[in-house]
Amino acid sequence: MDISHFRREYLKGGLQRSNLAADPVQQFSEWFEQARKTDVPDPTAMILATVDPSGKPSQRTVLLKYYDNDGYVFFTNYESRKAREIENNPRVSLLFVWLELERQIMISGTAQKISAAESAKYFMSRPKESQVAAWVSSQSHTLSSRQMLLQKFSEMKKKIGEGKVPLPSFWGGYKVKPDEYEFWQGRKNRLHDRFHYIPAGDGWTIERLAP
Incomplete structure (x- = not known):
């Protein structure tokens, strides 16, 4: 099926370096609150990418349950495919897609299990x-x-x-500790705005990327 004619322009706004927070967690919080207040469906939904021992990638949607300056937390079965792949290679990627705002956020980092006490606290709230x-x-x-x-x-x-x-012994949370962010804002003529945060000393360096 040829669907090459499906096309729309991204016209809802732009992103300037001067408008970005120096801290990517603050920038994430600002965009997340805008997504939540704009009634974006499931703003906590994020695509989690992992790889198996052969390097074959897999993706699935999980839900962000809380975050802080140290990372982003989701919960799962520790015997699932994602958990087995994280056990072998804890390097993962998260992707938030908020098309209603013509925005994406990519977060790369390392996934680590949270404590059983933290998992139990959330489990009991379900x-x-x-x-x-x-x-x-x-x-x-x-x-x-x-x-x-x-x-x-x-x-x-x-x-x-x-x-x-x-609480099942085989169920609990992971925290993804980020070491890279990318904030993407759609623009007209596919000349999108992309800004890349990478660690630099005690802070972050922000670079504009070509669309």
């Missing part, structure tokens, strides 16, 4: 059904049928009853 689901999903492993999954879910709910759902 709806009970989501807690149960973490127990019954052998994430990324072959599943014979959806009916089997639903049966396991029902059996686990019945087993737990009114009690609290414990």
